[in-house]
Amino acid sequence: MVIIGGVAAGPKVAARLRRLSIEAEITIIEKGKLVSYGSCGLPFYVGNSVPEIEDLLKTTAGLIRDPQFFKDQKGVNILTETEAIAIDRRHKNVRLRDLTTGEERELDYDYLVLATGATEVVPSLPGIEAKNVYTLHHPEDAVKIRSLIREKKVKHATVIGAGLIGIETADAILSRQTKVALCESQASVLPKLLDPDIAILLESRMRARGVDLHLGSPVKALEKDDDDNVNRVVLENGEVETELVVIAVGVRPEVSLARQAGLTIGVTGAIQVNQHLQTDDPYIFAGGDCAEQIQHVTGGKAYVPLASTANKQGRVIADNIAGRKTEFPPICGTSVLQAFDLNIGRTGLGELEAKQLGYDVMTSLSTGLDATHYYPVHDSVTIKLVAEASTGHLLGAQVCGQGECIKRLDILATILHFRGKVSDISSLDLGYAPPFATAIDVLIHAANTFENKQLGLVKTITPSELLEQVRQGKHFHLVDVRENEEVKATPFTGPKVQEIPLGELRNRYQEIPKAGVVISVCQLGIRSYEAACFLKEKDYKDVRFLEGGMSTWEALRYQLLEYIVE
Known part of the structure; x- marks a missing residue:
């Protein structure tokens, strides 16, 4: 052979x-x-995680x-x-x-x-032959890039392409000594992996860490100095001064x-x-x-x-x-990565892809903790489920968060492999102990959120949908049902909001106008769901709760600040 x-x-x-x-x-x-x-380890070698x-x-x-x-x-x-x-x-x-x-x-x-x-895709750009322009496809590339950074010959690097390798490379290079710009022709990061409403969680984290994001910005050319070293990336809508370019536009x-x-x-x-x-x-x-x-x-x-x-x-x-008739089964396309301290992944179809293929799509967006709040080590997990609206058959899922997301994604890939429904998730007998999960696992919570939405128990609104309503100047009334200390620590960004803690809502709900749309918000979406159920029973005709809560809404801060300035 x-x-x-x-x-x-x-x-x-x-x-x-x-x-x-x-x-x-x-x-x-x-x-x-x-x-x-292990070619998948090359970005980790660049970032010194692999010695x-x-x-x-x-x-x-x-x-x-x-x-x-x-x-x-x-x-x-x-x-x-x-x-x-x-x-x-x-x-x-x-x-x-x-x-x-x-x-x-x-x-x-x-x-x-x-x-x-x-083979790596290298675009035909003017100046692509300049020195200090690399891909990250072979170990030799990784060695050269890390040497430049370690020897402090580079204080600014630009990554072209916000796919999986591009994101991991930007994370690997970014430090107090080396600034990073990331240029992507599409409007969001990981465009082939994540829907925009999940991608925004990563984008928010990257901006907070100091990454200079240029989204919807195709690269037109590279420029070089007299020594043929790259010194500028020319974009369709601007330019970036730089000393190192890593091409990561795909394979x-x-x-x-x-x-x-x-x-x-x-x-x-x-x-x-x-x-x-x-x-x-x-x-x-x-x-x-x-x-x-x-x-x-x-x-x-x-x-x-x-x-x-x-x-x-x-x-x-x-x-x-060897004579053993074995078949390779169809794939769910489960892909995961870890970057900027976030665990990120997808299996199956995304929302946009499913709609383009003609599916009648319903989604749910929910956030919870990967372990009990009183256990010393716990963090948040955001889960997006994509399924058929009428049957509840799972079509795909995406996850993002500092908590243990990938365990949940693997369960979802298994449900998908066996052509299960979202309702199958709710009945799973998952392992529980404070270090590993909450009593109702965050994944089961996500499935329950979808089923509640499917049954029409209460209406929801996603952060992206709310942002669009803000941009269009639509009229609605926001009610923040978090505790006063939470509100002070993380005020609601954007439109005016009425603050009524959930524990006071039964005595103060009359303060909320019944006319128009009422949207309740909280940190994770659980208390706002309870608030929406209560207000619905009190004859509020159009009440909704914000899916994912403040944990996802705050990721839109960059767009909100742009809107407020305008």
Whole structure:
């Protein structure tokens, strides 16, 4: 067996196949110098969370995964700095070129695996050839970027692209010594991952930390000084003085070899494979960032390049080569990251995507604590559920917060995988103890919020919807039902609000005008829900509560301040 690509999927195929077949002859072809490294750890190396670049190549036992390791431990032959330049499907061989000597030769195969990964997208910008302009796709890039920062040669860096790698890179570089600007052509950060109402939570945190965010600002050019070092990023609506630029606008599947071999390229631009990860040619498999997948919710083609997917696909490929008919299932596209002390993630469809696909969508936005308030270590979790309005079938979910969000997202991915409903979440028997959850877990609280909304028990309004009403000059009456000390600590930003603590509402509700829209607010959305239920029973015709409470509303402070100034 010959495997082309030695980073994620390729080594996994080799390791799994060796366990299934002791006698198989396995060769990995890798164009670079390094194999089987943790590319997802590159931003953490830049940010000093990973001390040495070699740590990304080590096993849990501390052994370096180099060609000798694979030879000794796995009986796998690895040819580094060797490029596969052509596939002859008729004669079942691969033409190789030694990148150090230029020598070419052919290598026969019974089975061939394409694990060629993805290549970074580098936009064709004037000045892109300037010095100190990097991507963060290979360990060599990370070493150069960290060296510039450590040697204090850079006091300002600009990241182009607010996708997952761009956000992680901005977090890694930002410090008291190094300022960071982040430029994104779309109107919000993580545009392919998060809906704007969740993205705003991250944007607010980034601005508070000092990141200079330029959203909806396509980059037009890079400028350089007399020594050819980059010194300015020219935007469509401004410019940024800088000394280092990191391009992080995304990746595309590396399919040139597959295309040359006449294999079908799918609608996503990645290699088309069947459920066994076979290409058109039954003797050629493809997996990892070069292969497309099936989206679990829609059944359509998807391209979500993730190391977790690559490793799972590697196992499936090895099973099939060894004669075990194994299928790779559709993916939910679960993606997570940690940046600026926030845990962030998504599974399934976002609200905007679901609506574009024609689903009748209902969402809920709720905030709670990941552990009991009296336990010393606890923090907030915001959960957005996206589901079909009539049936309650879960379509997707997004999470953000300093608390333990990813545990909840994994549960939601499981519900999604088994095509469950939001009501299925409410009945889950989740683990409870003060260090791990509240008595009613924040996830179950999110599901209950959705079901209450679905049943029409009381109306809600999201922070984004309220902001839009403020911008349009709509008339409504806000009632803050938090305690006086809470209000003093975090006053409500924006329109005028009437302050009536929930404990006083039963005696003072007559102070609230019945005409028009009444919106109750609190810190997390729980007390304001109670207030809205009470006012509804007191014959208030149009009463709503703010989903997510102040914890999400305050993330809109930047937009609110702009509005107030205007």
